[in-house]
Amino acid sequence: MHDDRNLVEARLARVLKERIRPAVHPLTTPLSVEIWSTPGEPVPVAEGLAAPTRPITPGTPWGTPWGTSWFKVTGTVPAEWAGRTVEAVLDLGFTPRTPGFQCEGLVHLPDGTPVKGLHPRNSHVRVGSRVAGGEQVHWRIEAASNPDLDASGVPFQPTPMGDRTTAGDAPQYVLGEMRLAVFDETVWNLVMDLEVLGELMAELPVDGARRFEILRAVGRALDAVDLQDVNGTAAEARSRLAEVLAAPAVPSAHxxxxxxxxxxxxxxxxxxxxxxxxxxxxxxxxxxxxxxxxxxxxxxxxxxxxxxxxxxxxxxxxxxxxxxxxxxxxxxxxxxxxxxxxxxxxxxxxxxxxxxxxxxxxxxxxxxxxxxxxxxxxxxxxxxxxxxxxxxxxxxxxxxxxxxxxxxxxxxxxxxxxxxxxxxxxxxxxxxxxxxxxxxxxxxxxxxxxxxxxxxxxxxxxxxxxxxxxxxxxxxxxxxxxxxxxxxxxxxxxxxxxxxxxxxxxxxxxxxxxxxxxxxxHRATLTSQAQTKRGNRRSEHLLREAELWAATAAVRTGFPYPYEELDRIWKTVLLHQFHDILPGSSIAWVHREARETYVRLAGELEDVIGAAQRALAGEGTRELVFNSAPHARRGVPAGSASAQAVQGGTAAPVPREGGGYVLDNHLLRVEIDGRGLVVSVYDRAADREAIAPGQAANLLQLHPDFPNQWDAWDVDAFYRNVGSDLTEVTALEAEGGAVRVERAFGGSRVTQLLSVPADAKRLDIDTEVDWHETERFLKLAFPLDVKADRYASETQFGHVHRPTHQNTSWEWAKFEACNHRFVHLDEPGWGVAVVNDATYGHDVTRAVRTGTDAGTTTTVRASLLRAPRYPDPETDQGVHRFHHALVPGATIGDAVREGYRANLPERRVTGAGAAVPPLVTVDDEAVVVSAVKLADDRSGDLVVRLYEAHGGRARATVRGSGFAADRAVLTDLLERPLPDTEPPATADGAVVLALRPFQLVTLRLPRA
Missing domain, CATH: 3.20.110.10 (Glycoside hydrolase 38, N terminal domain)
Incomplete structure (x- = not known):
């Protein structure tokens, strides 16, 4: 019995492949084919239809990488096929790979009407189900010769094919057969019957009764097939399968x-x-x-x-x-x-x-x-x-x-x-x-x-x-x-x-x-293609500024709100957040264009911001300071512009005994040793050292980075087994109010500027890397003297806590994770934040020190750069800039504020000098305004989105400047009133909100 079973399965596979499937199209006749290839990028359909063509025969190479060719396919249905079902089978030169990774086509009628797409698993085009014979067939096919980036058969190999500028012009495909064919629906249905039953049989218990029922039925059906006359015997074969195909599923079936x-x-x-x-x-x-x-x-x-x-x-x-x-x-x-x-x-x-x-x-x-x-x-x-x-x-x-x-x-x-x-x-x-x-x-x-x-x-x-x-x-x-x-x-x-x-x-x-x-x-997608990530982050914050200042100027001065421009830019930014663009896992062409797009968008948004701010500033020669961040700082109200004097500058570097420099602003004392490493960050108010004993922050660490698979996507845990600390300096010197550190390693160079603002408890680190490594992973480490079992990472409208330990496999697996503008860790009463302006990937680990100290070191490492070679063999080669800040003594609120500060620098505009009050104010620092804009329906209403950012309860008053906010409506994200929702509470012309932890609220404020 066992041998019979195996024999039937083997027999089914061979008969299907060699006899029954070929009989689906028992009669064929060749079509005439001509071709025209575009000299560059794709052309409009009308141009492709009108282009002159030349004959091409099966077996002829065609299609430069990323090229487009237009095929003209013509023929006549033989008269003797009258009454039969006829379709064309059009092989552009398909390979056995699945669709979507090779040549593809779209079939058109001569007038440009689209018919259907072509790919290796769908290459037929129906002519008619009961043809009369003599019908003229004429199609035009727009065919894309997209290169198969894994054509070598070895996946994830570096290839120049990922960009038209490096792909060359060698033909990618060889034209296959283009034929008209009789379609035998009975044989095709027999194929479907046998495939379904054969696949089901393979999944059933080996000794189960149902498997044997199917086995016997398939055997009887194959007996009925005359291998010399499959088309004439297919109906009888199907009849022998009807009973097993009609047996219904059991009631408990999934x-x-x-x-x-x-x-x-x-x-x-x-x-x-x-x-x-x-x-x-x-x-x-x-x-x-x-x-x-x-x-x-x-x-x-x-x-x-x-x-x-x-x-x-x-x-x-x-x-x-x-x-x-x-x-x-x-x-x-x-x-x-x-x-x-x-x-x-x-x-x-x-x-x-x-x-x-x-x-x-x-x-x-x-x-x-x-x-x-x-x-x-x-x-x-x-x-x-x-x-x-x-x-x-x-x-x-x-x-x-x-x-x-x-x-x-x-x-x-x-x-x-x-x-x-x-x-x-x-x-x-x-x-x-x-x-x-x-x-x-x-x-x-x-x-x-x-x-x-x-x-x-x-x-x-x-x-x-x-x-x-x-x-x-x-x-x-x-x-x-x-x-x-x-x-x-x-x-x-x-x-x-x-x-x-x-x-x-x-x-x-x-x-x-x-x-x-x-x-x-796919944890490395948080780091790959750093310039794409910087472009995204920068675009998001420029859009915040553009909406805020355009709305403020529209309300205050009648400035024309740029609805169409903002809509277009938002959609472009959203497109580039697709899950293979922003993560850095696309070909070189995609990221080259993304970098160019972000530069263009930044210019357009700067123009919007500049025009709105100039409208608000008016004519004059006094300098106004515009602040787009959601929190007040340095005496400048959030979302406002002021001409008041702002304390600036940085603490001057002082030589350090034994080498290096000291930065001290009477709030923070930072020691930088002769290696350019930060060996002390002392919080004077708390009488507390932030850096773990015997450790150094601002430490660049380089690891080999060759994952088992998915180069641009993955970093495997074993990367941490080997690494080197970059401690050698080529230059260490005071430069203005900062300490300049230069290093060289491999084919790369790093320049850093370390500074402490004169009026803030913060160490700023600006890093420029001229990166020319291959399959390396660069981290920036901050070993902190903090015992924390968990830490906070900013995410959308709040933050998420992750453990610093690895008690379980679930915790161990999070060895690389995502944050937005900050990570924060603390002990009761004192914490530290690490903020950034462009990075997302990071890791946090903990270690207990030996000796009499026995304290805990919690190390935060920001992921800066990688150098995978697939799908872009030149990933991240070139110059990159990063800003990080270490904020000792930070509460979670400080982390939120400093995260925004790092991404929303103040702007100085010359004008009349009159202060520009905020359009909207919120009186609780825990409640952050994420957007101020005019309503998308062009009613002129103001839309304010805000959220509780600290993870606790908050009660906040939202007040409009120059108009009453007491008619506010709670809406969804699409600015539609929330159903079955009471209007928000009001008092003295303002909205009073009671928010739960991390709650998101959208307010619509009518102005008429």
Missing amino acids: RISAVGHAHIDSAWLWPLRETVRKVARTASNMTALLAEEPEFVFTMSQAQQFAWIKEHRPEVYAKVKKAVADGRFVPAGGMWVESDTNMPGSEAMARQFVHGKRFFLEEFGIENDEAWLPDTFGFAAGLPQIIRAAGSTRLLTQKISWSRTNSFPHHTFQWEGIDGTRIFTHFPPVDSYNCEMAGRQIAHAAANFKEKGVATRSLAPTGYGDGGGGTTREMVAKAARLRSLEGSATVEWEAPADFFAKAEAEYPDPPVWVGELYLEL
Whole structure:
């Protein structure tokens, strides 16, 4: 019996491959093909259609890297095929790799009407189901010769193919066969029957009765196939499988809601401009499939991708809009892009939902209730309340299944954020956002589902993704056979909202997970491509300033608020927060363009800020100090401009006995030794030393960095086993009010300026690195004399606490984590903050000192630079600048304030000299204003967003300057009144708020 079983499986595999699948197209005839290749970047469709072509035959190389070629394909349906189903099979030169990573095409009619996309698993174009014979076939194919960056077969190898400027011009592909073919639907269905049953059989218990039933049926079906006449005997073979295919699933079978899907990275191993075309190709494919399959439902997230189709391919967009109106093509997620969620700042994360949801509402009249982030590299603890504040209540992701150390304990649960907000969350147990309806995937989903016994449902995003492609007719056919099939989970096409509604109804009290959803993988994305990260951080803060000062100037002077400009810039910044751009895991082309984009945006935002501030300053010669930070400092009220004198400067360096320098401003005494290292930071008021005994801060440490996989994405824990301290100096000298330190190592140089402001308890460290290392990791260390079992890292609208110890594998796995502007650690009554202006990755460790001291050293290390070689072999080569500050004696409020200060420098503008009072004031330092702007609906109303930043209760009065705030309305992120919510309390023309820890509030203040 055992030998029979093995023989049937082997027989099935060979007969399918060599006889039955080839018989799907029993008759073929070649098509005539001509080609025209663009000399540069892609051209408009009309130009491609009109271009002169030359003949090309199968076997001919074509396609320079990142090039575009237009194929003209013509032919005539043979008369003898009358009454048959005919389609074309068009092979651009596909390789066996999955779609999205090689050549692709979009088929058009001669008038430019899009027909469908082409990729290696979807290369057919239907001519007719009952042809008359003699039909003329004429298509134009826009074909992209995108290079396969892993064509060597060895993944993650450095390649110059990642940028058109270095890719060369050697042809990438060899044209395959372009043929008309008779399509035998009976044989194709036999293939689907046999694949489904064969895949199911492989997953069933070896000695189970159901397996043997299928085994015998498959054997009988194969007996019925005449290998010399497959087409003539396929119907009989199918009849012998009908009984086992009709056996229904057991009532307790796991229920899978399948939704068509094509996770398309908005940039990754291709540039942004190519994603525009990938989306058009996939959307064309899916609208064509929806027309053929009445039960099929497709979903697509990322409003940016819909916007691209609308702008660049309106004829495709018309089909999409109709399918959306029919409820078949479902916009999902409500975000501008599937962004990273660790690094975007508070407002940026909020605006992802504002711009995404508003686009779907305005274009389709649809509001999504779910956030859709299948491939994002972990989820910040501030995200639940942002999702809720945007009017959504659910989250779908899959990526946490990639964690390498711990298996997440739930697939369906409530996720609780830092403020106590909970959202219903689902991780598909199929462990893929590119499900193909393969038997092994369906069986894995059912077996893997962790909520067995209390819940029965999971979701399976089904279709080729990453580089696009979407669902295929084969996947739809398999799902139909799995709708209710004994031995398998059941499968039904459903929109995400329908799945979530059923899942919530059957599981009303799921378990709760509190805090961040940390991905135990891809930790190095917090550091790779430092200039991209600096550009993002700088753009976020420039946008804050631009909105604040433009709104203030609009209210005070009638300055024209730049609605369109700010909207466009926000969307560009949000796009670049996509989870392979901001994390630094895209090809060189993407990051080269990102750097150029950030420079352009900075110039545009500086123009907006400058114009608004000049309008406020008026004409004159007196210097005004504009302060955009949310807290008052140096006597300048927050969000104001003042002509009052501001104490400035820094403590002058004094030579130190034994070498080095001392910086002392009577608040702080800092000692820098002859190595340029900080050996003492003494807090005079607290009579407390910040640096651990015998240790030195401002210590640059260099580690080898060669992860086991995923070069730009990963840093593995073993990197810490080997490292060197950079203590040699090439120069150490006083320079103005700072100490200048220069070092050289490998092929790189570092220059640092260390200073202490004259009036602040803070050590500023400005670092410039001319970086020319390969596969190295650079850290900046601060060993602190603080015993802390946990520390705080800023995240969106608050902070999250992480342990400094490694008691469990969950804690050990967080050996590299994310912070925004600060980390803070403390003992009761005294703490230390490390703030930054551009870095995100860091690690915090603790050690107990030996000897009579026996104290604890807690070391904070900021991650500065890496040098991975894939997918960008020149990652981060060149000059980088970083600002860090060590703030001894800091409370969490000090950390918040200093974090903003480091990112929002004061601006000096010449004007009339009259002070510009803040447009809005808040009387509690624990309540931070994150945005002041005019309402997006152009009503002129003022919108103020604020949050409790210290992690405690707060009662704050919000007051408008020059207008009453007592008619404020509480709104969601989209500036719509919150339903079933009482108006906020008011007193003396101001709003009085009582906030819970980390609570986010948006106020709309009417001005009319």
